Amino acid sequence: MKPTTCLLVIGSAFVVACGGGSKVAGIDGGGNPAPVASDITSQGRITGFGSVIVNGVRYDTSGAAITIDGNPGIESDLAVGQIVLVQGTLNSDRVTGTADSVDFDDAVEGPIESIDLGTDRMVVLGQTVLVDANTSFEDDINPASLDGLSAGQIVEVSGNLDADDNIVAAHIKLEDPGDEFEVTGFATSVDTGTMSLTIKDLIVDYSNVLVLDDFPNGEPEIGQLVEAKGSDLGPTGELMATELEFKGNDLDLEDGDDVEIEGFITRFDSATDFDVSSF
Secondary structure (H helix, E strand, O other): OOHHHHOEEEEEEEOOOOOOOOEEEEEOOOOOEEEEEEEEEEEEEEEEEOOEEEOOEEEEOOOOEEEEOOEEEOHHHOOOOOEEEEEEEEEOOOOEEEEEEEEEOOOEEEEEEEEEOOOOEEEEOOEEEEOOOOOEEOOOOOOOOHHHOOOOOEEEEEEEEOOOOOEEEEEEEEEOOOOOEEEEEEEEEEEOOOOEEEEOOEEEEOOOOOOEEOOOOOOOOOOOEEEEEEOEEOOOOOEEOOEEEEOOOOOOOOOOOEEEEEEEEEEEEEOOEEEEOOO
């Protein structure tokens, strides 16, 4: 394993350009406007509620739009450990803020193909899922570890991709049979003739997808981050996708936004030139 694949960091930046998104009120001790809040985009795991706590900031969610896998949801649909994207404002104390939106999207949801207790990993829809001391499990998984799961069960995994495109699980929950399968990852091969692509070790057949969502050139390409959804597996285990969406690898930012990203270093050139969670 490369050294860069095992480092979990929280990267924080301030997008600087003319005409920022900061809000100001009053005057500080130097006679300058005192910042009250700035727009923020924060991606990380939920560490607590009483509103939602992400990356050490408690966000008021009373007016937030909450989405779960692209569908409208409520705060009680969320769980400690899940990776979410919060957009809103960060107060000047930098430990409180207000969320305009909280979006949860799992990394993979599907049947467990295999479990290796010796290496703390399992395979779900062709994706290698790594479990560590920071992984949280829903209460109905007993014991709260891989020992509480078995091949064939349907699980939803929230987590970050490491540099080897393995999913490092932050949260695992059981799902009911019949739920839609989902997977997000980088396309490692694409065959536009057969309308199929691969994500890690999963073949995705997208020949039945009516609309290819948001792809810059109208169809998927190698190296793009994509999300595939479908309810059925084909005869060789391929996912028969009914939805295929380009997820991109850029956050929707505006000038002046604060940005916080929790994830693994996925590219490293130097201490001042590296990517966290492919951003």
